[in-house]
Amino acid sequence: MNNPAPYRAYTPGTQPPLASHAYRGTIRRHPLQPLHPMPQTITEVTGPSFSPTRYKPMADMTATGAAAPLGERILVAGRIADEDGRPVAHTMVEIWQANAAGRYNHPGDTHDAPIDANFHGAGRVFTDAEGNYSVQTIRPGAYPWPNGPNSWRPSHIHFSFFGPAFATRLVTQMYFEGDPLLPLDPVFMAVPDEAARARLVAPLDMAITRPGFALGYRFDVVLRGRTATPMEDNHP
Amino acid sequence: MTPATAAQTIGPFWHLLEEKSWADLTRFGAAGEPIVLTGRVIDGDGAPFADGCVEIWQSDPPTSDMFPGFGRSVIDPAGEFRFVTLKPGLVPGRGNAQQAPHIAICIHGRGLMHQLYTRAYFENDPLNETDPLLTSIEAPARRGTLIAKPDGAATWRLDIRLQGGNETVFLDV
Numbered sequence: 001m002n003n004p005a006p007y008r009a010y011t012p013g014t015q016p017p018l019a020s021h022a023y024r025g026t027i028r029r030h031p032l033q034p035l036h037p038m039p040q041t042i043t044e045v046t047g048p049s050f051s052p053t054r055y056k057p058m059a060d061m062t063a064t065g066a067a068a069p070l071g072e073r074i075l076v077a078g079r080i081a082d083e084d085g086r087p088v089a090h091t092m093v094e095i096w097q098a099n100a101a102g103r104y105n106h107p108g109d110t111h112d113a114p115i116d117a118n119f120h121g122a123g124r125v126f127t128d129a130e131g132n133y134s135v136q137t138i139r140p141g142a143y144p145w146p147n148g149p150n151s152w153r154p155s156h157i158h159f160s161f162f163g164p165a166f167a168t169r170l171v172t173q174m175y176f177e178g179d180p181l182l183p184l185d186p187v188f189m190a191v192p193d194e195a196a197r198a199r200l201v202a203p204l205d206m207a208i209t210r211p212g213f214a215l216g217y218r219f220d221v222v223l224r225g226r227t228a229t230p231m232e233d234n235h236p
Numbered sequence: 237m238t239p240a241t242a243a244q245t246i247g248p249f250w251h252l253l254e255e256k257s258w259a260d261l262t263r264f265g266a267a268g269e270p271i272v273l274t275g276r277v278i279d280g281d282g283a284p285f286a287d288g289c290v291e292i293w294q295s296d297p298p299t300s301d302m303f304p305g306f307g308r309s310v311i312d313p314a315g316e317f318r319f320v321t322l323k324p325g326l327v328p329g330r331g332n333a334q335q336a337p338h339i340a341i342c343i344h345g346r347g348l349m350h351q352l353y354t355r356a357y358f359e360n361d362p363l364n365e366t367d368p369l370l371t372s373i374e375a376p377a378r379r380g381t382l383i384a385k386p387d388g389a390a391t392w393r394l395d396i397r398l399q400g401g402n403e404t405v406f407l408d409v
Contacts, residue, residue: 011239016349025347028280029398035408038369041329042356043340044409048306083237096252104249108287113242122252158247158358166293167409169351173244190349202241217291221249224240226399228320 006040007224008083014062016190023186024147040167042066045226050092051128058123061092061095061137065118068187069136071100075216076174077208081163087131095135095158102141102155103217111143136214140183154181154188163223174219177203243349243351246344248287253308259309261292266303268322272391273339273356273384276315279347280399284315290396291378292356296324296337322356329368336363336370345397353407356384356394368401373405381405 018030079089101113125133156173191197208216277285288311295388299305328333343352371377381404387393396404
């Protein structure tokens with residue numbers, strides 16, 4: 001166990017560079033020195049676990065107010081797997097987003113769009129044994145942001161994943177198929193690899209859609225996989 | 237093989253998730269040596285990295301129903317984060333190596349397209365001299381950016397500089 005099998009390095013081009021200067025917020029916030037290489041140790045290959053008894057699920061983000069929130073009700077579902085296709089079972093997923101008008105229920109959001117008293121905008125779900133999760137929410141609106149004189153974020157939902165190790169931590173955003181703002185968005189476009197970008201875009205999935213109730217979108221997520229064998233230097 | 241999903245910035249509004257109690261890893265009643273780990277996170281202009289968050293993970297003491305091993309702290313408008321946790325002990329390194337006591341750190345925030353990893357070690361721990369990671373950082377001044385210093389009773393301070401002079405060593409995990 002002292003030479004644990006490490007999680008794989010990220011595939012080149014699939015992660016956004018820290019210095020993604022079209023997103024101006026990165027300019028003074030990314031390190032100038034290269035990341036220091038290190039072999040993963042027990043610290044990196046282990047990680048926290050969360051149980052739904054202690055961390056209460058909130059799978060219906062439309063049910064936090066006295067009445068239903070305004071906007072288009074949707075279901076988002078998908079499967080969380082590692083890079084080898086193995087399900088990531090019973091892992092915690094955190095979700096947050098703006099309301100249908102494109103406003104976060106947050107004092108820091110000063111966009112002149114209405115707050116919806118019936119929509120807080122945070123959720124928490126756990127995957128099942130096959131790595132599947134599902135959440136009910138409303139489709140968030142696009143909103144302007146102070147990156148440039150006329151910058152707009154495409155509709156997106158924030159997701160946070162833990163997986164089995166501190167090395168598998170992933171915070172990302174899910175976008176919607178067909179959104180014309182996507183090619184204009186420096187956050188989305190910061191991912192160099194086109195296929196990797198495409199996997200952030202959730203397609204409409206009629207199998208997730210509930211007839212007469214809500215459209216469904218599929219967002220499958222891949223967490224880092226682990227190499228098959230421990231690294232060399234086999235000490236007893 | 238399908239490569240891991242791309243990261244995107246956590247943005248400025250992750251606080252919708254915030255549970256302040258998560259910054260106290262002793263909240264479930266774990267016994268041990270309680271410590272405070274605090275510090276200030278600043279950007280390349282020396283401005284507070286306000287609206288981000290710091291997450292910590294420690295594999296020692298072992299996690300249990302009493303000790304989650306994981307915490308998350310808001311970074312406040314002054315740039316400060318603050319955890320209450322238990323002092324970690326020794327952690328095995330690779331092979332026969334021993335790691336000095338440390339806490340793993342992960343930073344998220346607006347303007348960070350991907351989380352940043354670093355570590356907090358504890359000043360004057362004799363094992364720091366032989367810790368595999370610390371000794372792999374050649375410049376002593378840079379090594380020092382990972383070493384928390386005493387800051388009052390049972391309190392350790394690790395300031396984190398994202399960019400520029402005395403920039404923190406961030407790790408390619």
